[in-house]
Amino acid sequence: MTDYDTVSADVESEEEIPEDHPRYQDLLTRHRIEEGVEKGITHLQGMHAEGRGSAFDYLLGEETIPSADAAERAAAAHLLLADHPVLSINGNVAALVPGEMAALADVTGADLEVNLFNRTPERIEAIADHLREHDATDVKGLEADARIPNLDHQRAKVDADGIYDADVVLVPLEDGDRAEALDEMGKTEIVIDLNPLSRSPQVADVPIVDNIIRAVPNITAHARDLADADEDTLREIVADFDRQAALEEAEERIRSGDL
C-alpha cells in the first residue's frame, strides 16, 4: 500500500494534499467545494455538479486537450475584442477559482458578476466578499435590477449594467436553461463545462471542455500573450475556431481515450 491510499478527501487544509498524488487535482477540487459549502458560498448541490465534472475529467485524462486549448485561446480573443465582457460567478466557480477569475477580469477588462441558481442575499454577499478577499475590485450581481427574458423569476435576475448589457459573457458550469436564454439574447457565450453533451456547451459560441481549474489560468495566459495583438489577429483567431470540431474532439476523447 502506498501513502496515496491513505489520503482521504477529508483533509483540513489543501496543503495536506500531496501534489504528486495521482488524483491531486480531483482531491483539491473536492476539498475546495467542501470548504465552499462550509463557508456558505457553495450550495450542497454544488458537490453533485462537481462529482459529474470529476467523472468526465477522469475520462478526459485530467488534462487540457488540444481542442480545449484552442477554445481557451479563442475565448481570450473574444474577451479582448468585446465592448463589455462579463465573467459570471456561481458558488462552484467562487469556491474553485476566485483569484483566477479576478486575474482574468483584470487582464481582459471584464466585469465579475455573481449569478446563482439557488439565489439568496446571504450567499450573494458571501461570494462577493470571498471574491474581494481574492483581489476582485468591483463585483456585480448585488443589484439584480434586470431580467433575462424567457426564464423564471429567480434565475432570470442579473445586473442591468452587468450581464444584461454584456456583449460577451463567460458562463462556467452554467445551467442549460440559462445558457440557452443568454444565447437567445444574442450574446457571445463562452462556456466552460467538462460534459460536451450538456446543453450549455452545446449552445455556446465557444465551448471549453476542460476543468475550470485548468481552463481559467490558461485563458488568462492566452489573454496576456494576445494583449498587444491587433484587432485583425484577434478576429482571425475567433474565425478560425471551430466549435463543432471542439465538441466532437472532446466527446471522442471521453469515449475512447487511453486512461
Ligand code: ATP
Ligand atoms: P444542463 O442543464 O446543461 O444539462 P447539468 O444538469 O449537466 O446541465 P449540473 O449537474 O448543474 O448541470 O452540472 C454542471 C456542469 O458542470 C456539469 O456538466 C459538469 O460536468 C460541469 N462541471 C462540474 N465541475 C466542473 C469543473 N470543475 N470544471 C468544468 N466543468 C465542471
